[in-house]
Amino acid sequence: MVFPEVVAVADALLDPAMAQLVWADSGGMRPRPHGADGVFCRRLGERVGRPWLGPLIGVDYGGPLIAWMGMVVRLRRYPQKRPGSDTGFEENLWWVRQEHQPPTMAAGLRVLSREKKMPGSGTNWRAAVPAEQRFVITNLLDEAEEQLQQLHGAQVGTTAEVARHMLEGLSRGTHLLDQVLLRVMVAAVNAGVPLEEVARWARLSMDEAAEVLGTYRDADGP
Numbered sequence: 043m044v045f046p047e048v049v050a051v052a053d054a055l056l057d058p059a060m061a062q063l064v065w066a067d068s069g070g071m072r073p074r075p076h077g078a079d080g081v082f083c084r085r086l087g088e089r090v091g092r093p094w095l096g097p098l099i100g101v102d103y104g105g106p107l108i109a110w111m112g113m114v115v116r117l118r119r120y121p122q123k124r125p126g127s128d129t130g131f132e133e134n135l136w137w138v139r140q141e142h143q144p145p146t147m148a149a150g151l152r153v154l155s156r157e158k159k160m161p162g163s164g165t166n167w168r169a170a171v172p173a174e175q176r177f178v179i180t181n182l183l184d185e186a187e188e189q190l191q192q193l194h195g196a197q198v199g200t201t202a203e204v205a206r207h208m209l210e211g212l213s214r215g216t217h218l219l220d221q222v223l224l225r226v227m228v229a230a231v232n233a234g235v236p237l238e239e240v241a242r243w244a245r246l247s248m249d250e251a252a253e254v255l256g257t258y259r260d261a262d263g264p
Contacts, residue, residue, distance in 0.1 A: 047092070054090060055110065061114045063085060067082050070118075086099070098180075110136075179229075182219075186222065189218060193208055
């Protein structure tokens with residue numbers, strides 16, 4: 043089955059203007075690091091009506107869209123290279139790694155059979171957790187890391203200034219990590235991982251884990 047979203051993304055990638063945006067975001071002949079805030083990522087999300095898609099692929103290193111973007115850049119930056127040359131890559135914009143290719147029906151049934159024997163723990167994270175949830179978790183982790191990075195070298199100044207700066211930063215960082223912990227717990231339980239396992243990994247008692255998850259669901263609505 044080909045989903046409409048797949049067709050919409052493919053249609054956008056066939057537009058030469060989108061390839062030009064990738065080239066511009068890459069810095070052209072003056073390479074610069076690729077970021078999730080590039081024009082291409084933002085425009086792709088707008089075109090397919092999924093605002094979260096652009097920022098998601100911007101940090102999905104190793105994903106098929108990142109591979110496509112990299113090939114666009116390589117083909118423009120090294121037009122003289124051909125398959126089998128010392129670059130070691132195929133000159134094919136539409137080549138997809140095996141791990142990103144749709145599985146056959148037989149392979150899909152084997153996976154379902156294994157998951158039925160070991161529910162939850164045997165599922166694949168990327169398949170069990172929606173892209174929007176993975177994107178939120180990644181963003182929260184990035185924000186927490188940035189918040190804690192700002193505390194390096196902060197122990198300069200009066201005792202009150204240093205203490206206030208560090209405690210406020212630590213408090214914000216801890217709050218962000220608490221949100222990540224909660225969302226990962228919810229994702230795991232929704233995927234079928236037993237609550238006792240989730241509670242143990244999160245270093246909570248069963249009652250504490252159940253209370254935390256119940257509070258989340260009450261706040262999130264039915």
